[in-house]
Amino acid sequence: MTDWLLVFGMMVVTFIPRYLPFAFVDHFKLPPLLMQALAYIPIAVLSAIVAQNVFFLDGQLALSIDNNRILTAVIAVIIAMLTRKLSWTVVGGFIVFLLLQNFFPAPA
Amino acid sequence: MKTFFLKGVFDTLPLIIAAIPFAILYGALALLNGMSFLSALGMSIFVFAGASQFVAVTLVAASAPILIIIATVFVMNLRHMLYSISFMPKVKTLPKWQRLPMAFWMTDESFAATTQYAVKESPTDKEFHYHFWGSAIAMYINWVVFTYVGMTLGTYIPDMTSWGLDIAMVLAFIAIVVPSLKHKAHLLCALVAVVSAVVTFDWPHKTGLLFSSIVAIIVGVLVERLAGDTEEKVDGEPI
Numbered sequence: 001m002t003d004w005l006l007v008f009g010m011m012v013v014t015f016i017p018r019y020l021p022f023a024f025v026d027h028f029k030l031p032p033l034l035m036q037a038l039a040y041i042p043i044a045v046l047s048a049i050v051a052q053n054v055f056f057l058d059g060q061l062a063l064s065i066d067n068n069r070i071l072t073a074v075i076a077v078i079i080a081m082l083t084r085k086l087s088w089t090v091v092g093g094f095i096v097f098l099l100l101q102n103f104f105p106a107p108a
Numbered sequence: 109m110k111t112f113f114l115k116g117v118f119d120t121l122p123l124i125i126a127a128i129p130f131a132i133l134y135g136a137l138a139l140l141n142g143m144s145f146l147s148a149l150g151m152s153i154f155v156f157a158g159a160s161q162f163v164a165v166t167l168v169a170a171s172a173p174i175l176i177i178i179a180t181v182f183v184m185n186l187r188h189m190l191y192s193i194s195f196m197p198k199v200k201t202l203p204k205w206q207r208l209p210m211a212f213w214m215t216d217e218s219f220a221a222t223t224q225y226a227v228k229e230s231p232t233d234k235e236f237h238y239h240f241w242g243s244a245i246a247m248y249i250n251w252v253v254f255t256y257v258g259m260t261l262g263t264y265i266p267d268m269t270s271w272g273l274d275i276a277m278v279l280a281f282i283a284i285v286v287p288s289l290k291h292k293a294h295l296l297c298a299l300v301a302v303v304s305a306v307v308t309f310d311w312p313h314k315t316g317l318l319f320s321s322i323v324a325i326i327v328g329v330l331v332e333r334l335a336g337d338t339e340e341k342v343d344g345e346p347i
Contacts, residue, residue: 002174003143004150005174006147006151006168006177007147009175009181010160010161010164010178011154013178014155014157014185014188015211016182017182017187018185018188018189018191018192018212019208019211019212020189021189021193021196022192022211025196025199025207030193030197036332037328037329038193039294039328040293040324041190041194041321041325042219042223042284042288043285043294043297043298043301043324044298044320044321044324044325044328045216045301045317046216046220046281047285047298047299047301047305048301048317048320048324049216049278050302051301051305051306052306052316052317053275053277053278055306055309061309068272069278072278072279073278073282076278076279076283077282077286080283080286084286085122085283086122086280086283086284087121089283089286090126091122091125093275093279093283094126094129094275094279097275101271
């Protein structure tokens with residue numbers, strides 16, 4: 001029961017921010033400044049998510065060579081710069097990560 | 109229009125593949141953390157928000173009060189409002205009833221795939237919509253199916269949750285961001301987002317994420333304005 005209450009509550013709070021701007025589409029024109037800001041939205045949001053997922057392990061800042069996520073991310077950035085391909089970056093990065101985890105597991 | 113639907117599916121494939129380990133991990137964690145089978149699957153069907161579902165089941169395991177979990181998810185999802193704002197010019201020509209599913213299916217991945225497509229190929233509104241439907245429906249089916257796979261696998265290999273497979277999502281986001289860094293302003297925006305996200309990591313309920321995004325967007329716009337006419341309009345109109 002509580003599980004479904006959680007699902008329902010999450011459904012509502014997930015849907016509202018996704019829908020709200022669409023509700024105003026017919027009534028209002030985007031100011032030029034906001035139009036200019038649009039191009040920065042994915043860059044800003046995704047970079048922030050990446051940083052919080054790469055530099056932290058179990059909620060602790062982990063700026064060390066033992067953190068395989070950092071090296072994986074650096075290599076992924078390089079692959080992305082060279083190939084500009086989603087597929088190469090994702091697959092190549094994942095292989096690098098699995099190899100690192102296998103040969104240099106994080107010290108317990 | 110079928111071509112554009114299929115192109116949407118195709119353009120999103122690498123992101124769909126990256127979402128698979130993430131979905132499996134969510135499914136496994138949800139059950140291990142004490143959610144019932146149906147509600148864990150129901151969350152993927154009715155909520156459809158990868159990172160939020162992840163955080164939610166982590167909080168379930170920590171026995172956080174349900175209202176706190178919902179509030180946290182709300183704050184995390186505010187970034188999707190930025191995505192929908194950016195779709196506004198294209199949604200004007202979309203029939204009202206179709207705006208509901210478009211909003212429901214708005215994810216980091218489909219937003220990124222269709223935005224990149226729009227920047228590259230300047231499609232008509234209708235082509236844009238079909239591209240998004242292809243991308244979103246493929247993401248959705250994939251997410252639900254692999255949640256189920258994860259719930260099944262997780263009962264056999266509970267150890268799986270400690271392998272760090274969620275790195276796949278990080279790689280997908282890197283793959284989206286890096287090729288879109290075309291000017292100094294873009295690069296600065298990304299750097300500010302990274303540094304700020306690290307500094308504000310401890311803020312309650314993931315509020316640092318939204319704060320960092322907004323600061324980085326402001327910095328990007330300011331730098332673009334200060335850089336003056338030379339750099340303006342280089343990449344055309346956004347979407």
